[in-house]
Amino acid sequence: MEVRTRFAPSPTGFMHLGGVRTALYNYLYAKKNHGKFILRIEDTDQERYVEGATDVIYDTLRACGMEWDEGPDKGGDYGPYVQSERKPLYLPYAKQLIEKGAAYYCFCTKEELDERRAAAEARGEVFKYDKHCLNLSKEEVQAKLEAGTPYVIRMNCPTTGESTYDDEVFGHLTFPNDTLDDMVLIKTDGMPTYNFANVIDDHLMGITHVMRGMEYLSSTPKYNMLYNAFGWEIPQYVHLTTVMRDAHHKLSKRDGDAYYSDFIDKGYLKEALINYLALVGWNPGDDREFFTMDELIEAFDIKRLNNAPGIFDTDKLTWFNAEYIRKLPFDEYLKMVTPWFDKALAGKQFDYKRLAELMQSRTEVFNRVPDMVRFLVEMPEYDLDLYNNKKMKTNPDVAKESLTLVKPVLEGIEDWSEANIHDTVMAAIAESGKKNGAVLWPLRIAISGLASTPGGAFEIAYLLGKEETLRRLNSSMEKLSKDA
């Protein structure tokens, strides 16, 4: 039988990383088995409708390389793929259930239920719908319906015994039936609830493997009752663990670190994000860590899905990102880093190509770039203490001598190329008998004002240009004789 998986997000306007991972596993499993990956939009909550939200879903999935085989914008043999467009479909199924005695009309209002729920909570009890409306006679129900009384349709759950099912990740699961609540299938507005639509659609769309977050673990017995009531085959369940921010919280929008776009905006590469995400809760069984999408497809195996929640480690993601950035073809890196250079260096002319060469191995996340290059346009205030470096055998006094030595040398350089600056200054140092570090360290400090910079004294002098280099050198020498 052909494998058919689905990703069924509700359009909230953002793609949660946990959702991206769920989509990814669904995609990988389908592709691995030469099956179909279906995209279905679950928008049965009309109050939560967000303009443009489906585009966010499309764009994210496509950007990551998870092209779906069937979906709202693509069609397919099982459409429509947007639940709100499927609305007329659901009621007849609910009515079938009523005829079978597996569901019933309920006329209790939301307000009444809220009151009863509050009362139950006040008594320290768990609220469970008491099947009040199940006891209504056929005539009473008929009368209320004819009178146009608003209603919902509830599922009639057993209150005794237990339910079991098998999950590919969690194994054999057992739940006592007395904790099952008669969930609403059809809402007052005629829309199905997720709980209902999900079952109907998964069946109608021929979904063979349901991979979703483990928050559905305990409501799955109810879904199974629905499948059974209809006489439908129950799909394979693959419940995925939660992606956590730390041991106590899942990734949430409040941290500003939960959405795909948060990370892309910060300058994380989607390839790095996908690669890392795949590894939170899954592993290939060997020591491989780097995967292209095709390699993930090849390596993916449900059996290697973990059943303990995983913490999303930004440090590791950042490492992945830095690795991916280093592997970028230079031209691509240059293109990507340019806007980040612009952020700090706006207006001034620098040799971006050379700067990029120096920066590529030092870039972990693009949003850290501006702070790393800003010193080129604005000489930082710095402390004379920076001239103290034991290993370089330098201190403010040594620095003063070194800078005095190097200044006329720099002034005399006509061809301000990096190579020429290097050769000329190195020759002068050799002639003076000084140690390289004793000259080069102070020089770099004098023209950068920073303890660490992307590149050494020559690279920075070159980037700055002769005029600015000498200007900084002079001002640093002044500072040195004034304060030292």
Next chain:
RNA sequence: GGCCCCGUGGUCAAGAGGCCUAAGACAUCGCCCUUUCACGGCGGUAACUCGGGUUCGAAUCCCGACGGGGUCACCA
């Protein structure tokens, strides 16, 4: 609180009774390379939640405790 799930270093994890004196990666620390930093190379610190069983033998199986998470909506 009821029910359910989970429990190997700070993090991701390998491990499916002897191969474990517990792999690998990130982070961290140290050394080397080097005109700084980064890259790269080498090395170190660091874990089976606890308590009972079962067994000749347990990180692996069972029970309990503890800890964490999930779920109890006309949200998905």
